[in-house]
Amino acid sequence: MKRISILGSTGSIGTQTLDVISKHPEQFSVEALSGGRNVSLLAEQVRRFRPKLVAAGSRESAEELRSAVGSGVKIVYGEEGLLEAAAGTEAELVVTAIVGSMGLGPTLAAIEAGKQIGLANKETLVSAGHLVTELAARKGVRLLPIDSEHSAIFQCLNGESPASIHTVTLTASGGSFRDKTREELEQVTVEDALKHPNWSMGAKITIDSATMVNKGLEVIEAHWLFGLDYGQIDVLIHPESIVHSFVEFADGSVIAQMGLPDMRVPIQYALTYPERLPSPAPRLRLAEIGKLHFREMDYVRFPCLRMAYEAGRAGGTAPAVFNAANEAAVARFLNREIGFLDIERVIAEVLARHEHVQAPSLEAVLAADEWARKTAAEVR
Ligand code: NAD
Ligand code: MG
Numbered sequence: 001m002k003r004i005s006i007l008g009s010t011g012s013i014g015t016q017t018l019d020v021i022s023k024h025p026e027q028f029s030v031e032a033l034s035g036g037r038n039v040s041l042l043a044e045q046v047r048r049f050r051p052k053l054v055a056a057g058s059r060e061s062a063e064e065l066r067s068a069v070g071s072g073v074k075i076v077y078g079e080e081g082l083l084e085a086a087a088g089t090e091a092e093l094v095v096t097a098i099v100g101s102m103g104l105g106p107t108l109a110a111i112e113a114g115k116q117i118g119l120a121n122k123e124t125l126v127s128a129g130h131l132v133t134e135l136a137a138r139k140g141v142r143l144l145p146i147d148s149e150h151s152a153i154f155q156c157l158n159g160e161s162p163a164s165i166h167t168v169t170l171t172a173s174g175g176s177f178r179d180k181t182r183e184e185l186e187q188v189t190v191e192d193a194l195k196h197p198n199w200s201m202g203a204k205i206t207i208d209s210a211t212m213v214n215k216g217l218e219v220i221e222a223h224w225l226f227g228l229d230y231g232q233i234d235v236l237i238h239p240e241s242i243v244h245s246f247v248e249f250a251d252g253s254v255i256a257q258m259g260l261p262d263m264r265v266p267i268q269y270a271l272t273y274p275e276r277l278p279s280p281a282p283r284l285r286l287a288e289i290g291k292l293h294f295r296e297m298d299y300v301r302f303p304c305l306r307m308a309y310e311a312g313r314a315g316g317t318a319p320a321v322f323n324a325a326n327e328a329a330v331a332r333f334l335n336r337e338i339g340f341l342d343i344e345r346v347i348a349e350v351l352a353r354h355e356h357v358q359a360p361s362l363e364a365v366l367a368a369d370e371w372a373r374k375t376a377a378e379v380r
Contacts, residue, residue, distance in 0.1 A: 003031045004271065005091035005115070007055075007082060007106055008098035010035035010042055012202045013120040013146065013263065017095050018045060020268045023280055028271065031091035034082055034098070037061065043068035053089055055081035082106045087113035093271065095146070096121035099204050100327050101320070101369055104128055108362070111141045118270035120146040122221045123327070127320040128365045129224030143225060144270035149218055150225055151266030152244035152257035158274075162227060166248045170218055171238035172297065173198050175209035177340075178239065182301065188340045190333065198241040198261045207330045211343050215297075216308020220319050223312055230313050235297045235305065242284065242292055259284050304344050307351060316358040317368035318351065324369040325350035328376035346379045 004021065008014045014035070021028045034055035035042040042061075046054050046069045053074045056062040062077035069075075076084050086094055086106035094110040095118040096103050103121035108128075110117060112135065119125065125132055125143075136143050145151045149170045157165070176195050177185060193210045194203060201209075208214035219233050244266075246256035259265050262281035269276070299306040304326075311322035329346040332338045338346065350372050357364050 001026075002028050002093060002271065003089075003091045004028050004093050004095060004118075005032035005034075005051075005053075005085055005089055005110075006030070006095045006097060007034050007086060007103065007121075008036075008096070009033040009045055010038040011097055011099065012200065012205075013095070013097035013267065015041075016263050017097060017118075017267050017271075018049060019280075020264050020271060021049070024277055027277065031089045032085040034085040035061075036098075039064045039068065046073055053085055055085040079105070083109045086110040087115070091115055093118055093144075095267075095270070096124065097146075099123070099202055101127040101323055104132075104365075107132060108135060111135045111139055114139055114141060116141060117143050118146050118267070119143050119225075120267075122147055122217050123323050125224045126217050126220045126323045127369060128360075128362065129220065129319070130315075130359070131362055131365070133224050142273075144273055145221075145225055146263075146266050146270050147218060147221065148261070148263060148266045149245040150221060151269055153222065153226060153247055155257045155269065156245075156247040156255040157226070160247075160249070164250045165226070165228065165232065166250050166252075167232045167234055168222060168226065168228060168245065168247050169234040169236050170215060170222060170245050171236055171241070171243050171294075172212065172215045173209065173241045174237050174239055175212065175214075176206070177210050178237070182341070185341050186339065190336060193333075193340060197239070199263070201263075203334060204327070204330055207333060207343070208326070210340070211326075212302035212305040213308065213326050213330075213343075213347075215302075216305045216311075217323065219305070219308055220312040230309055237295045237297055239293055240289065242289060304347060307344075307347060311351065314356065316356050317360050317364060318354065318356060320360075320365050320368045321351060321354045321372040322347060324372035325376040328373045332377070346376050349379045350375045 030049040030051045032053040033051045036057040056077040087109035093116040097120045101123045103124045107124045241261040311318040325347045329343040
């Protein structure tokens with residue numbers, strides 16, 4: 001029985017993680033859950049999965065949760081509560097399914113406590129990849145990727161030596177606006193942006209997919225997870241999201257991982273690694289799909305991806321600033337304060353004003369993150 005803690009259990013990844021767990025009750029138990037504002041869903045999850053600990057977003061949510069579920073479960077809240085759900089239980093594996101760089105503290109705490117990590121929260125690796133990977137190596141903790149592209153690469157690399165990797169290619173569906181021109185993008189709405197063609201995900205990552213920031217975060221995530229130079233990481237547009245990513249080896253062999261787009265597959269693999277179990281996800285029938293399409297990434301059409309590579313190559317605090325500026329800009333877009341194309345403008349402006357710190361400490365990363373958010377909120 002593997003004991004699991006889920007940070008962000010009420011979100012898209014969190015609920016799908018619980019779905020995977022519910023299909024294999026003899027394999028997994030839920031040690032802790034945590035959620036933000038959706039108290040009624042969190043209460044339902046507590047009743048169904050009976051964790052020992054649950055972390056609510058705020059004190060009010062914690063009180064509401066207490067009256068909904070009664071005694072028998074420890075209820076904590078806020079940032080401290082999240083840290084307790086991450087590090088203060090008997091869980092062996094922590095699924096980081098909260099959104100944004102606020103996942104950094106809990107992820108580091110879980111690694112420090114020796115928990116294996118099922119990593120969905122990519123913003124954490126982007127902000128402080130050097131700190132997270134160094135601590136994980138020191139603690140003998142595995143970072144098991146949940147992001148579909150990284151799970152694909154992780155699976156392609158099974159039994160391979162890292163030295164034999166020539167390049168890895170992350171596939172990108174292109175997001176909600178892949179067929180729109182930049183002129184058309186001037187007018188798009190929040191509702192349009194939230195309609196992803198292939199995946200149903202949380203709001204922030206859906207917007208990130210439309211701006212291609214998501215692929216940029218994933219390039220930096222791949223750099224840290226697999227120890228690759230940026231020159232070894234490519235991106236290719238693949239509208240069907242069937243080939244989840246692939247690796248080209250020194251001898252020219254290419255190994256890809258495929259499947260219908262269903263996050264329960266990479267989630268389950270992180271939970272069962274190195275084993276595989278049956279999955280409820282629908283099966284891939286290539287004859288029914290018939291054709292797959294690929295085309296070169298367009299860095300003029302998607303400048304956020306270019307900026308992500310630049311921030312990744314610059315290193316230091318640049319990726320944290322790129323990420324935090326984006327988080328703040330997306331929040332402003334979702335709030336209807338700025339237009340869709342303003343997201344990239346805000347990120348560019350914040351990166352241009354940023355004072356670079358090389359090899360930053362955790363404090364320096366957090367300071368850069370806070371500065372970038374504040375600056376991004378002020379850019380007109
Ligand atoms: P989501 O918005 O659906 O869920 C986020 C979760 O975090 C919710 O449970 C929410 O309650 C919780 N949360 C938010 N703010 C909180 C706070 N202040 N305190 C405590 N909890 C808080 O997001 P998602 O789409 O599930 O994405 C989660 C992470 O997984 C992101 O980093 C995303 O990039 C990554 N990811 C998601 C997908 C996907 O298919 N959804 C795929 C790959 C990677
Ligand atoms: Mg992905």
